[in-house]
Amino acid sequence: METQEGPAGNTWSGTDPSAGPPPAPLPRSFFQRDARVVARALLGKVLVRDDGRSARIVETEAYRGSLDPGSHTYRGPTPRNATMFGPAGHLYVYFTYGMHWCANAVCGDESDGTAVLLRAAAPLTGLEAMRDARRVRRDVDLCNGPAKLCQAFGVDRAFDGADVVAADRGLWFADDGTAPPRRPGNSTRVGLTQGRDHPWRWWVPGDPNVSKGRPS
Template sequence: MGEPWSPLPREFYRRHPTAVAPELLNKILVRADGRAARIVEVEAYAGSEDPAAHSHRGKTPRNATMFGPPGHLYVYFSYGIHWGSNAVCGDIDEGAGVLLRAAEPLSGLDLMREARAAAKRDRDLASGPGKLSQAMGLDRSFDGADLVTMDRGVSIVSDGTPPPVDPVVSPRIGISKAVDLPWRWHVRDHGHVSGKRSTRT
C-alpha cells in the first residue's frame, strides 16, 4: 500500500481559474511534514484580462511563477508581513491562478499552532490567505514548487470528497479593481472561512 491520496493531475489546473477555483473546494493542501488542511475558500485571478491580478501588467520577477506551467505554487509577499499562496492555472504565459484563502486544519495541528502563536482557536489557524500560508509554513522558498510532482513536498490532493454543490459565490476581497466580479467561492456555512469574528455579524 502506498499513499492513499495522489496529487491532482496537471490537466486539472490547465483550465481557466474560474473553472478550477470552485473545484479546489474540499481538496486537501498537504505538506511532507504531516501538515494537511481542507481548502474551504478560494479566489480566481485571471491574467491580462483581470485588472486585479498581479499578472495584469505583464511578467515581472515577482509574478514570474504565474506565467509558468499550471500546477505550480505561486507564493507572494504583501503588506510587509504576509505570504499568499496560489495554484497556477491555465496555460503557460497566461498568468492565471487561484488564491487559497482559507482551509480547515486536518492534521499536523501541533506544527500549525507553533507556526501561528497568534491563533487562539484552531479556526484562527488558516482562516485567511496570510494565516493559511503561515500555518502551512509556505513562504518564498515554496514559490514555484510543483504541486503535481511534489518536488518540494507540497501538493493538493483529493480524499474523495466532492466540491460542494452549492458554494457561496461572491466578489473578491481586499482588491481595488474589478471589485464586482463574483470570483470568490467558499463552502457554505463553514466555520473556517476568512473574515469571521467570534460573535460579530
C-alpha cells in the same frame, strides 16, 4: 503493481493515525483549466505537506491575467509574477503588506498568467505544527485567511515555483473523496481596489474556517 504511496522523495508523517497513507497529488490536468473552474473544483480538496500538516480548502479566488485588473499579471510579466506566467500546477507565492505570504495555484495554459488564491482551509492533521507556527487561541483561526494559511503551513518565498503535481517541495493537493459543494458560496473578491466587480470568490457554505474578509 505498485503500492499506494506518496510523491517520490516525500515522507508522510501525519500525526493522526487515521489519516492513512499519503494521498496522491492531483494531476496537472486538474490545474490546466479556467481559473474560475479550478477555484470551485479546489473546494473540498486537501492541501498536504510532507511533515504531516494537511487542511481542507474551503475558500478560493480566481485571478485571470490580462483579463483581470485585480491580478498581479494584469500588466504583464515582472520578476515577481514570473511563476504565474509559467506552467499550471506550480505555486505562486508572493509577499505583501510588508509581512505576509500568500499562495496561489497556477492555472490554465502557460503564459496565461492565471491562478487561484488559497484563501482559507479547515485544518485536518498536523495541528501541533500549525499551532506552533501561529499563536492563536482557537484552531479555527489557524487557516482562515490567505496569509494565515501560509503561516500555518510554513509556506514562504522558498515555495514560490514549487510544483504541486510533482510535489518537489513536499507540498501538494489531494482528493480524499470529498466533493466540492453543489452550490458554493460566491461573491466579489476580498481586499481589491481594482477588478472588484468580478464575482470570482467561492467558499464552502457554512464552514467556520471561511475567512472574515469582506468583499471589496
